[in-house]
Amino acid sequence: MSEMYNHHTVEKKWQKVWDDEKPFSASEDYSKPKYYALVEFPYPSGQGLHVGHPRPYTALDIVSRKRRMQGYNVLFPMGWDAFGLPTENYAIKNKIHPAVVTKNNVERFKDQLHSLGYSFDWDREVNTTDPEYYKWTQWIFLKLFKEGLAYKKEMPINWCTSCKVGLANEEVVDGKCERCGSPVVRKVKSEWMLKITEYADKLIDGLNDVDYIERVKTQQKNWIGRSEGAEVDFKIKDLEETLTVYTTRPDTLFGATYMVISPEHPLIDKYKDKINNFDAIVEYREMAARKSDFERTELAKDKTGVVLDGITAINPVNEEEIPIWISDYVLMSYGTGAIMAVPAHDSRDYEFAKKFNLPIIQVVDGPEGAVNLEEEAFTEVSTGNMINSGFLNGLSVEEGKEKIKDFLEEKKIGHRKVNYKLRDWVFSRQRYWGEPIPIIHCEKCGYVPVDESELPLMLPEVESYMPTDNGESPLAAMDSWVNVKCPCCGGDAKRETDTMPQWAGSSWYFLRYIDPKNTEALASKEALKYWLPVDWYNGGMEHTTLHLLYSRFWHKFLYDQGVVPTSEPYQKRTSHGMILGEDGQKMSKSRGNVINPDDIVRDYGADTLRTYEMFIGAFDLAASWSEKGVKGCRRFLERVWKLQDILVDEEGYSKENETLVHKTIKKVSSDFENLKFNTAIAAMMELVNAFYKVKKVTRGEYETLITLLNPVAPHITEELYSILGHDSRVYSLSWPEYDEKKTVDDTIEIALQVNGKTKGTLEIAKDEAKDSVLSKAKEALGAKINGTIVKEIYVPGRIVNIVVKPN
RNA sequence: GCACCAGUGGCGGAAUUGGCAGACGCAACGGACUCAAAAUCCGUCGAGAGCAAUCUCAUGUGGGUUCAAGUCCCACCUGGUGCACCA
Numbered sequence: 070m071s072e073m074y075n076h077h078t079v080e081k082k083w084q085k086v087w088d089d090e091k092p093f094s095a096s097e098d099y100s101k102p103k104y105y106a107l108v109e110f111p112y113p114s115g116q117g118l119h120v121g122h123p124r125p126y127t128a129l130d131i132v133s134r135k136r137r138m139q140g141y142n143v144l145f146p147m148g149w150d151a152f153g154l155p156t157e158n159y160a161i162k163n164k165i166h167p168a169v170v171t172k173n174n175v176e177r178f179k180d181q182l183h184s185l186g187y188s189f190d191w192d193r194e195v196n197t198t199d200p201e202y203y204k205w206t207q208w209i210f211l212k213l214f215k216e217g218l219a220y221k222k223e224m225p226i227n228w229c230t231s232c233k234v235g236l237a238n239e240e241v242v243d244g245k246c247e248r249c250g251s252p253v254v255r256k257v258k259s260e261w262m263l264k265i266t267e268y269a270d271k272l273i274d275g276l277n278d279v280d281y282i283e284r285v286k287t288q289q290k291n292w293i294g295r296s297e298g299a300e301v302d303f304k305i306k307d308l309e310e311t312l313t314v315y316t317t318r319p320d321t322l323f324g325a326t327y328m329v330i331s332p333e334h335p336l337i338d339k340y341k342d343k344i345n346n347f348d349a350i351v352e353y354r355e356m357a358a359r360k361s362d363f364e365r366t367e368l369a370k371d372k373t374g375v376v377l378d379g380i381t382a383i384n385p386v387n388e389e390e391i392p393i394w395i396s397d398y399v400l401m402s403y404g405t406g407a408i409m410a411v412p413a414h415d416s417r418d419y420e421f422a423k424k425f426n427l428p429i430i431q432v433v434d435g436p437e438g439a440v441n442l443e444e445e446a447f448t449e450v451s452t453g454n455m456i457n458s459g460f461l462n463g464l465s466v467e468e469g470k471e472k473i474k475d476f477l478e479e480k481k482i483g484h485r486k487v488n489y490k491l492r493d494w495v496f497s498r499q500r501y502w503g504e505p506i507p508i509i510h511c512e513k514c515g516y517v518p519v520d521e522s523e524l525p526l527m528l529p530e531v532e533s534y535m536p537t538d539n540g541e542s543p544l545a546a547m548d549s550w551v552n553v554k555c556p557c558c559g560g561d562a563k564r565e566t567d568t569m570p571q572w573a574g575s576s577w578y579f580l581r582y583i584d585p586k587n588t589e590a591l592a593s594k595e596a597l598k599y600w601l602p603v604d605w606y607n608g609g610m611e612h613t614t615l616h617l618l619y620s621r622f623w624h625k626f627l628y629d630q631g632v633v634p635t636s637e638p639y640q641k642r643t644s645h646g647m648i649l650g651e652d653g654q655k656m657s658k659s660r661g662n663v664i665n666p667d668d669i670v671r672d673y674g675a676d677t678l679r680t681y682e683m684f685i686g687a688f689d690l691a692a693s694w695s696e697k698g699v700k701g702c703r704r705f706l707e708r709v710w711k712l713q714d715i716l717v718d719e720e721g722y723s724k725e726n727e728t729l730v731h732k733t734i735k736k737v738s739s740d741f742e743n744l745k746f747n748t749a750i751a752a753m754m755e756l757v758n759a760f761y762k763v764k765k766v767t768r769g770e771y772e773t774l775i776t777l778l779n780p781v782a783p784h785i786t787e788e789l790y791s792i793l794g795h796d797s798r799v800y801s802l803s804w805p806e807y808d809e810k811k812t813v814d815d816t817i818e819i820a821l822q823v824n825g826k827t828k829g830t831l832e833i834a835k836d837e838a839k840d841s842v843l844s845k846a847k848e849a850l851g852a853k854i855n856g857t858i859v860k861e862i863y864v865p866g867r868i869v870n871i872v873v874k875p876n
Numbered sequence: 877g878c879a880c881c882a883g884u885g886g887c888g889g890a891a892u893u894g895g896c897a898g899a900c901g902c903a904a905c906g907g908a909c910u911c912a913a914a915a916u917c918c919g920u921c922g923a924g925a926g927c928a929a930u931c932u933c934a935u936g937u938g939g940g941u942u943c944a945a946g947u948c949c950c951a952c953c954u955g956g957u958g959c960a961c962c963a
Contacts, residue, residue, distance in 0.1 A: 284880065291879055294962065316963060329963090403962045415963065417877090490962050610881085611958065647957085655956095684901070686889055690881085691956065695888065701901050711916095736892095748890070751900035758900090761917090820896035825944040827896050862943060868895045872943045 071713040071792075074706070076674025080784045084186060092800050093137070093188035095144040099599045104141040106133045107579055107639070109608035109616075110148040110195075112571075113174035114155055118181040119656070120664045120682070120694065125607045125645045127679045127781075128688060128746060130187050132605060134780035135741055137188075138804040144600055145188060146582035148195035149175050153571045154237060157502035161534045167502045171198055181667065185675045186783050188800075193585045197574030202581060203504040204525035205591040206573050209623060211507060211518050212630055218264040221516065224495055225333075225358075228256035228540065235499045235540050244359065255358045258540060260497040261506060261567060265622045269293050269489045271636075272621055281642040282689070285613050292614040294490025299474050301409065301483035303328060303382040306390060308343075312336060312382055315404030315488055318414065318450075319477065320469035322386050323458040324432035325409035326422070328393045329374065331401040332357040337377070345378040350395060357397040372398060372421040384409075385482045386459065386473075396421065402492055412446065419446035432458045433466060494619065496570060501534040501543045503568030511555035511562035520556055528568075542566040575616055576623040579603055579638060591632070598634045606639040610646075617642065643744055646691040648682070653693045664694050676782035677703040683746035683781055705750075706785055708757050709778065712766045713792065719767040728814055729759050730770055734807035737777045746781070753778055768793065773805050821846050822870040828853045831869070839863050847871065 087093065106129045111122060133145040151171045160167040175196065182189065195202055213219045227236040231251035235258070240247040265272075273293055276286050298317035305312060312328065330336060332354040341347050353375045374396030381390050398417055399408055412422035412429040422429050431442055433453035440447045447453070455461040455469045464472060477483030497506070507519035507526045519526055529550045531543050544566040545551060555562035577591070583600045584592035608617070624638035649655055650662025657663065669678045681702040686692035722730045733756045740749035756774060760766040766774075772793065779786040779799045790799045813835050819842070821829045831849050833842050843861055846869040847854065860872035 288880060288958080292959090294879095296962080298963085314963085318963075398961050399963080400961070402960070408963050410963085417961065417963075488962075490960075492960065492962095613880090614958070649956095684888090690889095693888070695902075697902050698888065701888095705901085707916095747888095748900080751890075754900055818896085822896080822944075825895095825942090830896070860943060862895090864895055864944095868944085870895080870943055 071711060074710040074785070076676065076784070079788045080184075080186065080675050083784045083787045084183065086787075086798075087186075087188075090798075091192075092798070093133075093143075093145070094190050094192055095146075096142045098142065099595070101142040102140070103144065103600060103604075104133070104136045105144045105579075105600050105603045105605075106136070107146070107582075107603045107606045109606075109612065110150050110575070110578060111178060112150045112153055112155075113171065113178045115159055115170070115174055117174075117177050118666050120666050120669070121648045121656075123185055123666060123678060124648060124682045124685075124688075125609075126182070126185070126187055127682055128645065128744070129605065129607055130679075131683070131741055131746065131780040133188055134783065134800065135738075135804060137800065138776070138779075138802060140803075144193075144582065145190060146193045146195075147182065147187070147189040147191070148193075148578060148582065149178070149197065150571065150575045150578070151175065151196055151198040152503045152569075152574055154240075154500070154502075157500060157534055160502070166530075167534065168198065171196075184670050185666070185679065188783075193582050195578055195581045195585055197504075197578065198502075200525040200527055201588075203574065205581065206504050206569065206577070207507045207519075207524050207526055208521065208591065209577060209627070210504075210569070210573070211521065211524075212632075213263060213626065214508065214516075214518055216626075216630075218267060218626065219496065220262055220264065221259050222262045222493075223257050224260040224262070225255035226258050226260070226499075226540070227253050229253055235536065252359065256540065258497075258499075260495055261508075261565075263494040263496050263622075265494045265619070266489055266491055268622050268625055269295065269491050271625050272618065275621065275625065275637050279637050279642070280640055282644060284610070284689075285617070285642055285644060288613045289618060292491065292618065296488050296490075298486055298488060299477055299483050300405065300486045301385065301477060303385060303409065306381045306383055308340070308380075310336075310340075312393070312407055313405045314407045314409045315486060316409055317488075318411065318470075319473045319483070320455065320458075320461065320464075320466055321411040321414050321432050322384070322409070322473060323461070324411040324413050324430045325384055325391065326412060326428045326430055327391050327410045328382050329396050329399045329408050329410050329418075329421070330393060331399045331406040332395045332397055333401040334395070334406050336380075336407075337395065340380060343379045346375070349375050350377070353395060372396060372417070372424050374398075374421065374425065376425075385480075386476075392427075394421075394425075403490070404488055413442055414446055414448055416446045416448060430457060432456060432461075494572075494622075496573070497567035498570050499536045499540055499542045500568050501528070501531060503570065504528075504573055505544065506565040506567055506569060508565040509553055509555060509562045510565060511557060511560060513560055514555055514557040514562075516565075517555055517557045517562070542568055544568070572616060572619050576620040577627070579606075579620075580624075580627075580633065594634075601633060601635045602637055603639045605641045605643070607643045607645060610644045613644070644689055646687070646689055648685070649691055649693045651694050651696070656694075662694075669699060673699055673703045674706075674784075676706055676785045680706065680750060680781055684750045686747060688744040688746055705754055705757070706782060708761070709774070710785065710789065712757065712760060712771055712774075713789070715760065715765050716771060717765050717767055719769065721767060721769040722773075723763070723765065723767050723770065725763045726756075726759050726770060728811060729756060730773060731807040731811040734773065734777065734805045735809075735812050738804070738807070741780070750781065775799060776802055776805050817866055819866065820868045821850055822868060823850060823853055823855075823873055825870060835866075839865075842869060 108125050108129050133143050136143045156167045156170050160170050227241050229236055229246040229251055231249050236253060241253045244253055246253055273290060273295060296317045298315060299319040300313050300315050302311040302313050337350060374394045377393045380393055382393055384391055410418040412418040413431045414433055429442055434456045435447055435449055435453050450466040453466045455464045461469045461472060474485050505526045505528055509517045509519060511517055529547055531547055534543050536543055537545050551564050553562055553564055580592050584596040587593055620638060625636060627633045628636045652662050654660055654662060681699045684702055733752050736752045737749045775786045775789050776799060787799050815835055816832050817835055818830050818832055820827050821831055828850055831846055842863055854871055854873055856873040856875040858871055859874050862870040
């Protein structure tokens with residue numbers, strides 16, 4: 070009888086071996102084929118590793134281990150995205166330096182990852198808070214600045230009236246400050262911005278060249294939201310002034326019955342003495358300032374607004390005088406901050422017009438019954454034809470759009486314009502725990518970059534990490550740090566005191582892994598050329614529109630600068646689903662449904678946890694935790710362990726199970742590539758069941774199983790391989806091969822149907838001819854074919870369907 | 877409100893992409909082993925009818941396409957994730 074399976078001793082033993090032998094370090098031998106597998110590096114929070122983390126890590130650990138067995142030089146690195154708000158808040162509360170907090174958290178995370186047996190290349194660990202790392206983050210920023218892609222702009226921030234600090238969106242709960250519960254308002258502040266919009270088209274087009282799951286591509290495209298429309302100038306009556314709007318529906322210009330401008334629109338202050346109800350306007354604007362853009366959305370059904378009394382506009386195509394309203398459903402941050410409202414053909418304008426009794430003029434006609442302007446706007450464009458629109462009458466919507474655009478350009482009252490939903494990236498944070506922005510502001514010379522030779526611009530020690538009373542970063546209180554000489558003119562100047570957002574360090578970390586200790590460049594050209602692009606990048610769906618897009622933007626910029634050799638950073642992108650609590654809810658302390666991975670490792674072992682997380686369900690969907698499921702996986706590993714008791718000392722595969730072994734190799738190999746880890750494990754369970762069924766497993770069969778299972782459960786499989794008498798390691802073996810011919814059984818069972826209803830089954834030879842199958846099928850069905858045969862269908866190896874018409 | 881995704885036994889989930897719905901696991905039930913329990917092993921296991929062979933109904937709801945639909949189309953309901961009312 071075999072010894073008991075003790076996961077404690079087995080896992081400790083092999084983790085020690087891997088630490089000593091370092092079999093998972095990427096090689097610098099650039100003649101070998103490479104494979105770069107990447108998982109999103111974690112934010113080392115104070116809570117330690119969550120059971121959600123091992124899901125993507127195990128998945129790509131499996132891929133990496135398999136690739137090594139297939140002869141690739143694999144880079145599978147890990148690091149820390151360690152700047153950020155929670156660490157800073159913890160530091161403020163407990164009066165500990167955020168760097169100390171970070172160090173402790175990183176140590177804890179690292180121990181936990183180690184206990185799970187991942188094959189990370191720890192020699193290449195990076196940390197975004199390390200000055201040797203953020204030196205290069207600052208270097209990239211300076212490049213962006215020098216290319217005109219970083220600029221300053223007045224932007225509204227969330228402002229807590231009581232704490233007197235700027236807040237992240239996350240810290241605003243129900244319009245109130247998360248810490249003190251006071252109301253949060255929008256306060257305008259000058260912020261650093263990055264012109265990601267300049268790369269909008271490149272970011273869309275680049276998606277054609279990469280292998281991302283469709284969901285990710287769709288979401289990125291929708292987020293960038295390219296639209297082709299027109300800007301149109303409306304004259305303001307009796308004033309030398311025009312109001313420019315952006316519209317995707319210039320064809321409906323004849324139906325514009327009023328205009329709406331954003332409450333923040335500059336026109337309002339410019340002509341405040343012409344506005345008779347300025348008090349009401351100001352009041353409305355203050356109310357709007359209390360809402361975030363998102364809250365404005367939530368109130369979509371109940372439109373609010375105030376008309377500008379004293380100022381009206383002229384519709385340029387028909388010279389009609391129309392009123393101008395302000396409403397918070399129009400945002401200053403999209404288009405021009407002003408719209409022409411066409412209530413007949415836009416649902417938001419329709420709701421607004423209904424509420425305030427504004428005229429609704431139909432200018433597009435649809436098919437019989439499709440248009441009911443008593444109930445709703447008619448927004449369909451593919452079937453409509455222009456009416457009530459002067460020279461556009463009779464045209465289709467598409468033709469109307471082109472003709473009116475030509476008209477606008479001819480008369481110089483507008484022009485074609487491409488717009489994007491995507492907005493420029495707000496890059497300033499009024500925080501301590503981030504990369505200092507390496508810019509000096511001089512009264513005479515403006516914004517002057519810090520010289521590259523002075524990088525890294527180190528984060529100075531401060532006494533308090535709290536932002537200052539006027540909303541500046543705590544760095545602003547450090548006079549000795551802030552006051553410098555202008556690098557340009559030598560006069561008195563001040564350093565920028567805002568820091569970068571957490572997204573900065575994570576936008577390029579995969580480049581640093583390639584050459585993490587390089588002091589001359591962010592990575593050597595040679596190494597970049599060999600390792601890029603990342604072959605497979607897996608991460609959370611929640612990062613699709615921010616992190617993933619930001620890092621593609623930076624990479625494309627670096628490509629244009631000649632720093633990196635590929636235009637796209639990641640060749641393949643996949644996403645994993647969340648792990649929910651046993652109750653099907655998101656795990657959270659307040660719900661009390663949090664599972665600590667340490668407990669599972671202690672009680673069941675890392676191999677069991679890894680197996681379970683892969684078996685839990687479809688990789689890209691959310692799945693609920695189940696302790697019972699964990700036990701089932703432990704039982705499976707024990708059954709694998711105890712196969713020792715029915716081992717027969719024969720090389721090769723037994724007659725009984727040869728086909729199944731080949732089938733299993735085939736299935737596991739392809740499932741591992743296609744994120745179908747759950748069915749790969751199910752296939753291995755079936756194989757183990759088959760061995761017990763015949764009460765024997767040959768040495769050849771056992772070793773194949775051990776090799777297939779190794780990427781999922783690396784410790785137990787190494788131990789079993791060594792028990793089988795080998796001095797070598799499973800990780801040094803080649804990935805098992807299968808023979809396609811041997812994956813098919815000699816006889817196949819197919820289904821017999823009459824009119825699509827299954828009536829029985831039939832055993833046929835694997836290559837039996839169609840005629841023979843059909844005649845056997847008809848014979849077997851006999852009287853169940855109760856009528857005249859109309860049609861006979863045979864899907865090879867699957868099904869026979871006899872279509873019958875009753876007599 | 878907008879975008880994306882999902883809905884299959886008591887439960888987690890399979891289904892080679894239009895071809896025998898329910899693989900694999902969990903739970904439950906019956907049996908073996910045991911003084912007993914746990915563990916382990918062997919069996920049964922969508923619902924309903926029938927002694928039976930079999931038959932009928934079943935993939936959120938309602939329609940449709942097809943020889944054949946969990947899978948494709950239309951409308952709706954419910955849940956999840958993200959969000960910046962995108963004109």
